[in-house]
Amino acid sequence: MADLSVKFAGVQSPNPFWLASAPPTNTGDQIMRAFDAGWGGAVWKTLGEPIVNVSSRYSTVDFNGQRVMGLNNIELITDRPLAVNLREITEVKKRYPKNALIVSLMVESKREKWHEIVRAAEGAGADGLELNFGCPHGMSERGMGSAVGQVPDYTCQITEWVKEVAKTPVIVKLTPNVTDVVYPARAAKKGGADAVSLINTINSVTGVDLDTFTPRPDVGGRSAHGGYCGPAVKPIALNMISSIAKDPEVRIPISGIGGIATWRDAAEFILLGCTSVQVCTAVMHYGFRIVEDMIDGLSNYLDEKGFRSVNDLIGRSLPSVTKWEELDLNYKIVARVDQQKCIGCGVCYVACTDGAHQSIAARAEHGRTHVEIIEETCVGCNLCSLVCPVEGCISMVRDDTGRPPLTWKQYQEDPSAHKHLGPHNAH
Amino acid sequence: MESRSNPFSELKPPLALDAALAEASRCLFCFDAPCTRACPTHIDVPAFIKKIATGNLRGSARTILEANVLGASCARVCPTEVLCEGACVMNDLHAKPIKIGQLQRHATDWAMAHGVRPFSAGPKQPGKVAILGAGPSGLACAAELTRLGIEAVIFEAGKQGGGLNTSGVAEYKMTPEFALREVSWLVEAGVQIKTGVRVGSDLTLEELEAQFDRVFVGVGLGRIGKLGIPGDDLDGVVDAIDFIAELKLERAQAKVGRRVAVIGGGNTSIDCVTQAERLGAEEVYLIYRRGPEEMPAYRHEVELARASGCRFIYLAQPVRILGRGKVEAIELARMRLGAPDASGRRRPEPVGGDNQILDVDMVISSTGQKPRSELLELLEPKGIKLDRGRVAVDERTMRTSNPSYYAGGDCVSGGKEVVNAVAEGKLAARSIAADLRHLWK
Numbered sequence A: 001m002a003d004l005s006v007k008f009a010g011v012q013s014p015n016p017f018w019l020a021s022a023p024p025t026n027t028g029d030q031i032m033r034a035f036d037a038g039w040g041g042a043v044w045k046t047l048g049e050p051i052v053n054v055s056s057r058y059s060t061v062d063f064n065g066q067r068v069m070g071l072n073n074i075e076l077i078t079d080r081p082l083a084v085n086l087r088e089i090t091e092v093k094k095r096y097p098k099n100a101l102i103v104s105l106m107v108e109s110k111r112e113k114w115h116e117i118v119r120a121a122e123g124a125g126a127d128g129l130e131l132n133f134g135c136p137h138g139m140s141e142r143g144m145g146s147a148v149g150q151v152p153d154y155t156c157q158i159t160e161w162v163k164e165v166a167k168t169p170v171i172v173k174l175t176p177n178v179t180d181v182v183y184p185a186r187a188a189k190k191g192g193a194d195a196v197s198l199i200n201t202i203n204s205v206t207g208v209d210l211d212t213f214t215p216r217p218d219v220g221g222r223s224a225h226g227g228y229c230g231p232a233v234k235p236i237a238l239n240m241i242s243s244i245a246k247d248p249e250v251r252i253p254i255s256g257i258g259g260i261a262t263w264r265d266a267a268e269f270i271l272l273g274c275t276s277v278q279v280c281t282a283v284m285h286y287g288f289r290i291v292e293d294m295i296d297g298l299s300n301y302l303d304e305k306g307f308r309s310v311n312d313l314i315g316r317s318l319p320s321v322t323k324w325e326e327l328d329l330n331y332k333i334v335a336r337v338d339q340q341k342c343i344g345c346g347v348c349y350v351a352c353t354d355g356a357h358q359s360i361a362a363r364a365e366h367g368r369t370h371v372e373i374i375e376e377t378c379v380g381c382n383l384c385s386l387v388c389p390v391e392g393c394i395s396m397v398r399d400d401t402g403r404p405p406l407t408w409k410q411y412q413e414d415p416s417a418h419k420h421l422g423p424h425n426a427h
Numbered sequence B: 001m002e003s004r005s006n007p008f009s010e011l012k013p014p015l016a017l018d019a020a021l022a023e024a025s026r027c028l029f030c031f032d033a034p035c036t037r038a039c040p041t042h043i044d045v046p047a048f049i050k051k052i053a054t055g056n057l058r059g060s061a062r063t064i065l066e067a068n069v070l071g072a073s074c075a076r077v078c079p080t081e082v083l084c085e086g087a088c089v090m091n092d093l094h095a096k097p098i099k100i101g102q103l104q105r106h107a108t109d110w111a112m113a114h115g116v117r118p119f120s121a122g123p124k125q126p127g128k129v130a131i132l133g134a135g136p137s138g139l140a141c142a143a144e145l146t147r148l149g150i151e152a153v154i155f156e157a158g159k160q161g162g163g164l165n166t167s168g169v170a171e172y173k174m175t176p177e178f179a180l181r182e183v184s185w186l187v188e189a190g191v192q193i194k195t196g197v198r199v200g201s202d203l204t205l206e207e208l209e210a211q212f213d214r215v216f217v218g219v220g221l222g223r224i225g226k227l228g229i230p231g232d233d234l235d236g237v238v239d240a241i242d243f244i245a246e247l248k249l250e251r252a253q254a255k256v257g258r259r260v261a262v263i264g265g266g267n268t269s270i271d272c273v274t275q276a277e278r279l280g281a282e283e284v285y286l287i288y289r290r291g292p293e294e295m296p297a298y299r300h301e302v303e304l305a306r307a308s309g310c311r312f313i314y315l316a317q318p319v320r321i322l323g324r325g326k327v328e329a330i331e332l333a334r335m336r337l338g339a340p341d342a343s344g345r346r347r348p349e350p351v352g353g354d355n356q357i358l359d360v361d362m363v364i365s366s367t368g369q370k371p372r373s374e375l376l377e378l379l380e381p382k383g384i385k386l387d388r389g390r391v392a393v394d395e396r397t398m399r400t401s402n403p404s405y406y407a408g409g410d411c412v413s414g415g416k417e418v419v420n421a422v423a424e425g426k427l428a429a430r431s432i433a434a435d436l437r438h439l440w441k
């Protein structure tokens, strides 16, 4: 059995699965039940100045009859008294000494305020601190959350203040609502952060009620933009994480967040450079119990691949992540249809004809649609195989062009290399 | 024994909104879709399903009703297993086919409940058409003509419209109340029906010809008739069509025996079996002179009968019904299959030896509906060719050998499905319209 334990910026955790700072980590009771279910760590719901919330607070994007492809919220930080949260933190840490207990913080951009809250959280027993520079709604209007995360100088400044007094590792939670997330990550590093976590939620309006004309969620006939999370945001999170992981200036541990629901999602985040992962929406949807399969699945996967520890997985996909200009222009694949498996739905035909490169022929044969790939013009875009509803029916196969590898960069440096390009590079 | 609340309740209840959305989302949206090809009225199935998925139920119903104005009843009564759903590519994926019938019902039910018209009458064109019979073929023909602006009047012998949709199809698929509601829906949109007029006796063909430019014959088929064996007039021997009509339209009077023999192997026989069982019969036998392979009833229907506890007696031919005044038993001769006959099925022939005596107190004859010979006899002198008791037509136009007469539905096909009758009525209407346009231009 592979070893699932990780050490994240000095914080020990029995596995890489943590609860993100959000409603599932609102109370000590929830976190203790989560630890009982198997979660390795938790980031306490953000502590700060007293706030009040509105109702309603959430809205979703559903897809093809499936609920919660994306979740949007306009909730603020914790609405429970600071003293109660601190008391419960102490109790949880006492009862669950082996689990990672991180406390999320957000206060006004004043040095003393930050010092005060850092001392309070550490005094209560936190194993580490997470600075919430990401909340994109409500708190940002008051100069906190993403208002800090969007300005690298502020990020650096507040991180420095925190580091002046912090005794435990400091994680800076980044907002995705920026043009290039690498800059705030560098600023956090510069300010002394021990790690970063990302992503917080993305600015969003999930939809508009077509009868009342009010966007969702509806708060008495009005609505404000919220923060988007859940399965829909995973690709955005993965991209941001890999760009930080590749950056030679950052080089600190990453806790990955955004749309993680299964061990597969988690493995992908880890492969792209995360040491731990955090989950919010999936737990809000299905409860703490989902961690059972996350642990079991990741463990089986590591065993099957012959890895002894999660650490062997961290960042393993990063070498293959490059810039476009480093890709081989002469690598060529074409689509191939397994006629035995084809059910004749014709979906690939319309997709290629109307939406790609007119490289599939269709005809009615014995009352069903028969499709054939026109290999001469197929550019190997993948579209047909992506829309095909049958597993393994359309595969993309290597078409050896016999041409030497040639990247755009090389081509730019030596335009005479043009003669090495093939017809599939047209279009 | 626990009593069932309503033994005739629907086998396929309506889909809840969420279930319909989830089901609609499963549709692959095939190109040149096989379901559309398989539907005799060629409803654009992927298009109407996509519209359900987007919440455009009005548009979805329109897509259905433009192709098939009886889309609401077809959604309930069509043997989708052998039509659209049978053709669904999901079957090849070893997945359940899309529930096309139930989705069609979802959209059309919504339309009926929200005051959507099944069609709108077009601007008036010259020409008048008389339609014989308010069954599915006649209704579809009338609706299409009205849509095209041509005046059409249906003459219906019975008290009410709908034909076998009202009096024939199994109760657990559709109630007469619903069939009649659909008829009213069509009437509200402009279909004209004169009930209680039997053409041939109440109104002659000559009188019709004097008032109308074209005639559409959609009279369907008649009763089953006598079995033609000794004892077939005993009390307790009933005609399947009468048995079902009574059960549907006069439930309070409907009677069923304790031990019932249904003679015949078609879908109507299966309906008799399942409904006799639902009425409370203790033993139901289906007696068929060929074997299970030759039985014309659909497999999925046979399974329903099997599930209801029916006992199938194959290769058996009734030779006599026994009883003093009323049915007490039926005598069956044993058969075997010989050489193929004209229909290509192997002909049953007696084996000889002992006959079987089966104690029953009711015999339902269900050996196939007979043509409406009383009307056909009047059509022949008009130059309308018949073919083995069916009205012969040009399949591309539904025109008979008399250019003023068109025909469709069971009286042409010898007995198919509601959806075929609708397709033929619609096709005839379009041919008539083209025909009349030509005349008046």
Ligand SMILES: Cc1cc2nc3c(=O)[nH]c(=O)nc-3n(C[C@H](O)[C@H](O)[C@H](O)COP(=O)(O)OP(=O)(O)OC[C@H]3O[C@@H](n4cnc5c(N)ncnc54)[C@H](O)[C@@H]3O)c2cc1C
Binding pocket: B077, B078, B079, B132, B133, B134, B135, B136, B137, B138, B155, B156, B157, B158, B161, B162, B163, B164, B165, B168, B169, B170, B173, B197, B198, B199, B200, B218, B219, B220, B221, B241, B244, B267, B268, B271, B372, B375, B408, B409, B410, B411, B415, B416, B417, B418, B419, B421
């Ligand atoms: C028991 C039974 C169950 C069935 N179940 C199904 C099913 O589940 N699904 C399915 O798709 N199909 C089913 N069918 C078949 C379907 O009902 C018929 O194919 C369809 O109704 C044929 O329509 P039609 O318009 O040709 O004739 P009909 O429905 O028979 O209508 C003919 C109409 O013409 C009227 N008429 C007759 N003579 C005259 C006259 N001289 N003047 C004026 N009016 C006249 C009749 O009163 C009747 O209303 C079933 C049939 C039977 C018998």
Ligand SMILES: Cc1cc2nc3c(=O)[nH]c(=O)nc-3n(C[C@H](O)[C@H](O)[C@H](O)COP(=O)(O)O)c2cc1C
Binding pocket: A020, A021, A022, A023, A045, A046, A071, A072, A073, A075, A076, A077, A078, A104, A132, A134, A135, A173, A199, A200, A201, A228, A229, A230, A231, A233, A257, A258, A259, A260, A278, A279, A280, A281, A282
């Ligand atoms: C209702 C709700 C409240 C949240 N509150 C906080 C918060 O107080 N502090 C914080 O750092 N992130 C907060 N988040 C963001 C989550 O911690 C997490 O970054 C985000 O939801 C992405 O992860 P997911 O896709 O697994 O949900 C909140 C998210 C939701 C849905």
Ligand code: SF4
Binding pocket: A334, A335, A351, A352, A356, A357, A358, A359, A360, A373, A374, A377, A378, A379, A380, A381, A382, A383, A384, A385
């Ligand atoms: S890979 Fe792209 S271009 Fe080639 S057949 Fe498929 S859809 Fe068309």
